[in-house]
Amino acid sequence: MNFLSDDQKMWRETVHRFMDEEITLEYIRKCDMEREYPYEGYAKLAKAGWLQLLIPEEYGGNGASIFDYAIMCEAIGKYGFDFAAAIAVPTFTAMNVVRFGSKQQKLDYLDPFMKGERRFSISISEPSAGSDAASTRTRATLENGEYVIRGQKLWCSGAAARDVVIAMLVRTDPAAPKHQGLSVLLVPNNTPGLDIRRLPTLSRRATGTTEIFVDDAKVPEANRLGAAGQGWEIIGANLRLERIAIAAAYVGNAQTVVDTALRYAQQREQFGRPIAEFQVIKHMLADMQTQVDAARLLAYRAAEMATRGEPCDKEVAMAKLFGSETLQFVSRHGMQILGGHSMLPEADMERYFREGMQSTIGGGTSQIQRTLIAKSLSL
C-alpha cells in the first residue's frame, strides 16, 4: 500500500506509535473486560490534539482532510474497534456542529470538544426505528422557546459517559411527510428528564451503548441544529462521514487480526512443526490478508472521494459493507487458527470476533449497504 504520500505515511506511523506507546493493547483489553469507558485514552488523544483534526482552522482545529481522518481511524482501530468508536463517534458527530451549527453553537461546543472536556454522541435509532431510521417517534414540541422531548432512543453509543452532548434525532412536525418532519437537537446528557442506561451488549463494552428514556426533557430552541425539518439531511451527512470512519477502523482492527493469527501460526507447533507450515493455514492467512488489503483500498477510495467533495454514497456503502464483513471473516478465521487459545481474553481474538459480529449491524447493516449499492446501480 505505498501510494500514500510521505506525509500520510508519517501520519499513519505517528498514530500507530501513539497507540503502541500511549494507549496500549493491554489498556484496551482491560477497558473491555471491565466494561469501563476509556477516559484516560480519550484524554491522551485530546492532549495530542487529534480530536480537532477535522475541525476547520477558523474554529481552532487543524482543518485536515477526511483522508487524514480515515488514516487516524484506521490506526486507532488497531487494538479493537471499540476504542476507535470512543474517538470516532464524538469526532464525526462534532462535524454536524461545524456544518449545521449556529455561530453560538460553534462557540459553545467546539472549543470544549477539542479540549476533551465535552464529548458528542449521535442518537438516531429507536426501538421501532432501526434500519428504517426515519420512522422516529421521539417527539419534540416547541413550548415557550423550549423543546419538550418525550420518547425513547436506543443504542446510543457513549451517551452514558461524562460530559456528553447527544445529537438527537426527533420528530418536530408529525404532520409533515416522514423524512421532512425531523430535526436534530443538541441534548446534554445531564438534562433532567433523561434516563440513560448502559446495555450489557456483546461488544462495545468499553464505550458502552445505551437506551435512553426521555420524559419531558427540555432544551432551549437554540439547541436545534440547523433548521426545523432539516434533521434527515443532517443525519445523511453524518452517516456518510461515520461510515468512512468506521470502515477505516474495521480495516485497522482486521489487520491486527491477521498479524496476530500469523504470529501465532508461526510459533505454535503441532505434529513437530509450526502450524503455519500446513497449507490449509497458509491459504487461510493468504485469503485474510488479501481481503484486508481490498477493504483498505475501498476505505481509502471512499475517503479520497469525500475529501475531494465528489458524490460517493455508493463507494462509502461499499467500504462500510466490505470493511465490516472483512473484520467478521478474518476474526472468524483468527479464532480457528488460534484454536482453544482463541477463547481467552488475553489472546484478544474473541474480542475482535465480537467486534466483527457487531460491525455488520452498527452504522447501518450489511443488508442496507447492499440496498444502497443496488440503488446506485438503478436497481
Ligand SMILES: Cc1cc2nc3c(=O)[nH]c(=O)nc-3n(C[C@H](O)[C@H](O)[C@H](O)COP(=O)(O)OP(=O)(O)OC[C@H]3O[C@@H](n4cnc5c(N)ncnc54)[C@H](O)[C@@H]3O)c2cc1C
Ligand atoms: C454496538 C452498537 C452500537 C450502536 N450505536 C449506535 C449509535 O451510537 N447511535 C445510533 O443511533 N444507533 C446505533 N446503533 C444502532 C444501529 O444503527 C442499528 O442497530 C442498525 O441500524 C440496525 O437497526 P436494528 O438493530 O433495529 O435492526 P433492524 O432494522 O430491525 O434489522 C433487523 C434485520 O433485518 C434486516 N433488514 C431491515 N430492513 C431491511 C430491508 N429493507 N432490506 C433487507 N433487510 C432489512 C437488517 O439488515 C437486519 O439483518 C448501534 C448498534 C449496535 C449494535
